[in-house]
Amino acid sequence: MIVLKLSARNQLEGKVENVEVGVITAKVKIKVQVPATITAVITKEAVEDLQIKRGDKVKAIIKSTEVIVGKE
Secondary structure (H helix, E strand, O other): OOOOOOOOOOEEEEEEEEEEEOOOEEEEEEEEOOOEEEEEEEEHHHHHHHOOOOOOEEEEEEEOOEEEEEOO
């Protein structure tokens, strides 16, 4: 297993509720523990590369200008 270390400290673990894949981007809805849902608009390539699908456990990594999605 590869452990990914990041400088970003605003990380929320959650579960993917839905993935909507478009031509260029994809919307990933993540249910976090607060309870709340975060929607991240990321590239289709990122969704395919990370093999993100409904029910996956992921982290929403928040930078001041964007939300980054990570998966172990």
